[in-house]
Amino acid sequence: MPDRVTVLLAAGGEAWEAPALRLLNGGASLVLKRCVDLTDLLASAGTGEADVAVVSGELSGLDADAVVQLLRDDVRCVAVGGDQDALTRIGVVAAVAEPDLALLPDVVGSAGTRELVVDPEPEREPSFDRAGTRGRVVAVHGPAGAPGRTTLAIGLAAEHAHRGHGTVLVDADPHGGAVAQHLGVLDEVSGLLAAARLVNAGSLDAAAFARCRRQVSERFEVLTGLPRPDRWVEARPGVLDAVLERAAEVGDVIVDTGFSLEDDADLGRPVSRNQLTLDALATADHVVAVGTAEPTGLARLARTLVELREHTDAPVTVVVNRMRDSLGWGRRDIVGMVEGYIRPAGVHFLPEDRATVDKALVAGRSVVELGDSALRRAIAEVHARVLAGHAAQKPPISR
Ligand SMILES: Nc1ncnc2c1ncn2[C@@H]1O[C@H](COP(=O)(O)OP(=O)(O)OP(=O)(O)O)[C@@H](O)[C@H]1O
Ligand SMILES: [Mg+2]
Known part of the structure; x- marks a missing residue:
């Protein structure tokens, strides 16, 4: 049995x-x-x-x-x-x-x-295969206050797939995954926990990893996240590294992360509550830091930019979300603030666009799949900075 x-x-x-x-x-x-x-x-x-x-x-x-x-x-x-x-x-x-x-x-x-059983589907063919080349790993991070990490991670992944590249979106938010819900993947199985279990058993090979992922569209696959926040403990150090290495074998990888960079692996905790986020940032080839445009959002974003220096050597692209005219400061002011903290690979703005994100949430789709909108165009600009022209062969991951 x-x-x-x-x-x-x-x-x-x-x-x-x-x-x-x-x-x-x-x-x-x-x-x-x-x-x-x-x-x-x-x-x-x-x-x-x-x-x-x-x-x-x-x-x-x-x-x-x-x-x-x-x-x-x-x-x-x-x-x-x-x-x-x-x-x-x-x-x-x-x-x-x-x-x-x-x-x-x-x-x-x-x-x-x-929540740990892998897809029983018999040996499905992967929908795409990089044939031996390694994809890029892009981590989307941002502070507390729900600045739009998940919305942006999904948007970047969908845009990349839409442009013909095999894409794996990994939900690595240790505080509870939301990607499945955003995309209407109604599945009780957690891809991440299933993969973690296989890593622990030493059997996360390409075929097993394919069974952990779910297909969203032709070139877009997702590894769903933790079903409950209290399962973070199973993401012990090394698990996400192994998962991302496998994911990069099948496509370019976008990782949705949690809000905190605190390493609290003491006080009796077996691993840091934020291990997944820290591992994603350490492995990423490019980090996208997202914050919101209002005063608290910008203050939190500034702190994140400072903290990020300790956790990644990768280029950082900054995205300021929910930008609107009523705030009283313009793009130039914000770019100036950002450059006071880091030398960013780029600074981009996403407009406040409640109607489009609501439509996407209700439909269980990305804003990209809904067709043209100001938000989609802005996400495409971030995509061009972070992922376009980078689908070339790269050496294996080394940390
Ligand atoms: N540009 C935007 N305009 C309007 N609403 C937005 C925009 N971007 C995101 N939102 C909304 O803000 C809320 C938070 O977004 P999202 O879930 O992507 O944030 P998060 O940073 O992943 O949050 P969490 O901490 O819950 O993981 C959602 O309701 C989303 O629809
Ligand atoms: Mg989220």
């Missing part, structure tokens, strides 16, 4: 062990082994047969390192009892309070497979 979730149980002698065993052997899951302690659990996970570890929240030695070691063996950790906040911080996927034990089968079920 391929979709039975296999479980290792390490209850540390707690009284809930017997009822948990009964609940978890009920049908959708199967307990492979009762482990006597953490050492036993880690060794058992190493056999590669288990999907989920159900552990006592008080299990002796359970810490961030142990959780990451389990993830490397592709085993997600669900805790029963203990301090839920502290457990979530060390990377436990879900924590169930002891009185709620009846919820355990559901929690284990969703931790186990649902």
Whole structure:
């Protein structure tokens, strides 16, 4: 039975062990082994047969390192009892309070497979293939306040595909992916989690990666993002690097990232909450920094431009979104401000255009696919700066 979730149980002698065993052997899951302690659990996970570890929240030695070691063996950790906040911080996927034990089968079920199953479609031919050349990686980043990272990343990818280039859009926002929703990809499977799982298992080959992606249009494919913000922990360091390397084998790659560059891989966290964003920026050949044109947006953008210097050596193109005349400053003022912080590859402006973005959101399409608009023309200008004329062969990624 391929979709039975296999479980290792390490209850540390707690009284809930017997009822948990009964609940978890009920049908959708199967307990492979009762482990006597953490050492036993880690060794058992190493056999590669288990999907989920159900552990006592008080299990002796359970810490961030142990959780990451389990993830490397592709085993997600669900805790029963203990301090839920502290457990979530060390990377436990879900924590169930002891009185709620009846919820355990559901929690284990969703931790186990649902969002992680790759497309069962048999060996579909990739819709495009670069035949041995490597595509470019463009990371779209920007500060908090929803400046339009996703809208722009989708627009750039759609424009690039529209111009005849194989394009992979990777949703790497660690705070929860939105690309699938924007594009109407109604699929419960997370391409990114599926790919992460394959990386952990050492089996992300070209065919497996093709099954993780979804097709949007003829030359436009998407790797959908995290289904819930709390799954960020599975993007341990190295996962996105491997994914982007594969993606660049099949096309030029646009990466939608999160808003924060803070490296918070301490305070008991196994990896930084922003690991995906940091990895995307470190790998990118070109970074697009997007901010909004109003005062708070520009102040945040300025801080981002300063912070970016520490995270990438790639050229940075600045995009100021939602530009409108009523703000009282012009393009020249903003270009001057930007150049006070960095030497940009270019500074571009996207107009405030609620009607077009709303139409795109409702239709589940990119603004590019809707036909001509001021916003689309502005995105095409950014595309020309960042991606046009760059579809040439490049050497393999080196960091
Ligand atoms: N040029 C524009 N004119 C009007 N509305 C826009 C424009 N660009 C983006 N928006 C709207 O702003 C909102 C945020 O955009 P988007 O989701 O792309 O931002 P984000 O930076 O990815 O945000 P998040 O932090 O949620 O990931 C959306 O409702 C989007 O439709
Ligand atoms: Mg977004």
